[in-house]
Structures are given as structure tokens and as C-alpha cells.
Amino acid sequence: MPPIPRYRAQESHTFLTSFLSAGFRPFFLSAALWAAVALPLSIAYFEMAADLPTRFSPSIWHPHEMAFGFGGAVVAGFLLTAIPNWTGRMPLQGAPLAGLVALWFLGRIAVFFSASAPAPLVAALDLAFPASFLLVVAREIVTGRNWRNLPMVAALAFLFVGNMLTHLDAMNLAATGVLGSRVGVATLAMLVALIGGRITPSFTRNWLAKTLPGAVEPAPFGALDRFALATTLLALIAWVTFPDTRPTAILQIIAGAALFARLMRWRGASTGAEPLLFVLHLGYGWLALGLLLMGANEFLSVTDPTAPLHALTAGAIGTMTLAVMTRATRGHTGRALIADRGTVAIFVAVTLAAALRVGAPFTGEYYFVSLAVAAGLWSLAYALFALLYFGMLTGPRARPDA
Secondary structure (H helix, E strand, C coil), X not given: CCCCCCXXXXXXXXXXXXXXXXXXXXHHHHHHHHHHHHHHHHHHHHHCXXXXXXXXXXXXXXXXXXXHHHHHHHHHHHHHHHHHHHHCCCCCCHHHHHHHHHHHHHHHHHHHCHHHCCHHHHHHHHHHHHHHHHHHHHHHHHHCCCHHHHHHHHHHXXXXXXXXXXXXXXXCCCXXXXXXXXXXXXXXXXXXXXHHHHHHHHHHHHHHHHHCCCCCCCCCCCHHHHHHHHHHHHHHHHHHHCCCCHHHHHHHHHHHHHHHHHHHCCCHHHHCCCHHHHHHHHHHHHHHHXXXXXXXXXXXXXXXXXXXXXXXXXXXXXXXXXXXXXXXHHHHCCCCCCCCHHHHHHHHHHHHHHHHHHHHHHHHHHHHHHHHHHHHHHHHHHHHHHHHCHHHHHCCCCCCCC
């Protein structure tokens, strides 16, 4: 049988035809730009009492825009690119893709200027993107009979529900803003556990076979992997519903230890020569560390609860996001799967940002300085991605489709 066509042939390679030829292009660029801008705004809003034209409180606007704004765009870019491989169906391109991107932008504008608009209208505008994207993904997976990836539909449903809970809080209908934020963060963390757990050992196995023939391969999926994923799911559900409790902390420690044991079986130490691959292991390591720190801190109370949480968000989600965005962009635009100096700088910046954010409570009188530097480095990492990968994301492929 002939290969399944993944992209429609373009008569010309204008900016728009290239930019809207695949979901990762507009959504990865939008996510990076919003991450670079929104985080400094969050620090100013939360720590410096700066006035933003949003009805969301500082403690809700920051996680909302990180989980549902930035995170929603990253998930969209990844799934719109991966689903055609899973289902064999043509990807969303052109005007339909542009419409989906427009809904995402509309949500960001509506939430940012929500103080001067009716709360129900803001909610409707912001929820239009996750609702539409959920329907698109469900249609593709069901039509393609790709039942293995139905959990992706469930994840998008949880992102929609979490987002809706924050809007109920903004409308003063229910005190569910913090709960909604936890739902969003937990869903993204579980996606890191699931998707990162698929691609990291797979890409490592392929790289080792090519560069180090005869080397010990990553362990195949087995009982430990199932246990790690199950306990991670339970730990995240417990954290969403019963945070700051000893039983939840125990589950977090068990899940973190299981994820770390899983990671150790993937031969990450052998990938140090290729940062584009090693960073996947690093991102998964942050996930294990974040759950371990969250659980341990409940018993030991050695730091502010937000510090271990940021090992999960700035560390795991932030690092794995850039790992996937850089690799997918290079691969799907025909570039070599190697990290140049600029890409390495991106990885260094996001790693330092996460480490400094987790360690900020231990810097005493320099806490705010540490927080500001961490935010600056995190924004720098995403700004560098937008700058260095702009040409790849907006231009034609470097070589014809395989």
C-alpha cells in the first residue's frame, strides 16, 4: 500500500501556507511567546502587586495561564502533530487550524482583560478553545479507531473541567479556583508521565541502536512501568482532592520513587552526548523529584509548599515541554535531530530556572531576587525557543516529506 499522506501538497510556500501546514507550528510558537511574557507578568502581579486588567486574583491568574493558556497550546501542538501518526488520517491544516489558534488567542485576550467584561462572556470565550479542541481530538481518535489513545480525550476533558472551575470562582459562583488550578497542573503532570514515558525510552533505544550498537537497551514496558503510572495517577488524584494530607504525601513518595526507578531503567546516562535526547530524561527526572519533594515536605516541612510544586511545574512540565517542542520542530521540519548551541542554551536556562525556583525559599533575604532571576531564566528559555526556532516553524521543510 502507498504511504499515508501526512500533509497536503502546497502550491506555494508562503508564510501562511507553511505556518498553518501542521499544528505544532502555530501552537508551539504561541506557547513559547506566551510563556516568555506571562511569567514576568505573573511575578509582577503576584509579588509586586502590579495592577493587571483581569478579574482573576494573582494566585489564580498565574496557574490558570500556565496550565490552560501555555499548557493548552503545548498540548494542542503535540496532539495535532501526533494524532495523524496514530490514526493515519490527514492532520488539521489551513483555515480549520487557523480557527483553532484564533480561539486560543481569544481566550488569552478575554481572560487578561476580564475585569472590564461580563464574567460569563469571558468564560464562554476562554472555554471555546478547549471545548473545540476536545471535539476535534475525540473525532479523530474515534474515527481512526485509535482506542489506545482514548486517555488523551480524558486528559483534554479534565483540562476543560479545570479551566471551567477557575471561571466559576471568577464569577463568584463557587470557591473552586484553586481546585481548578490543581486539576490543570495534575493533568499536565500525568501527560508528562504517560507521553514522556512512551517517547523517552523509545527515542533512547533508537539512538543507542544507531550510535552505540550492542549497548544495553532501555528496559521494555513491564510491571514496574504499570505500577509507576498507576501510583502516579492515584497520587495526583489524591493531591487534587485531598492536598496537604499524610495519605496523599505517602502516595506521592511512592509514585516519585516508582517513577525514578522507571527512569533508571532507560539508560539515560548513555545519552549525555546528545542533549536533545538527554533532556527528555532530565524532564522525567524532574517529575519524579517533584512528587518526592511534595510528599517529603508534608512530613518534614522544610520549605514553602510552592517550592516542591514548582519542581513539578517549572521543572517537569517546563523542561519536558521544551524537550518535546525542540525535537518535534526539528524532526517535522526536516532538520537533524541534534542540539545546536542555541538549543543547549535553551535547556540550560530552563534547568537553572527550575533549580533556582525550587531553591528560592532557602535564599533568605535574597528570596525575591532569586524568584525574579528564576522567572527571567524561564522566560529566556522560551523566548530563545521562539527566536531560534521561528524560521523552522514559519518556513518550508528543509527537505521534502519522506
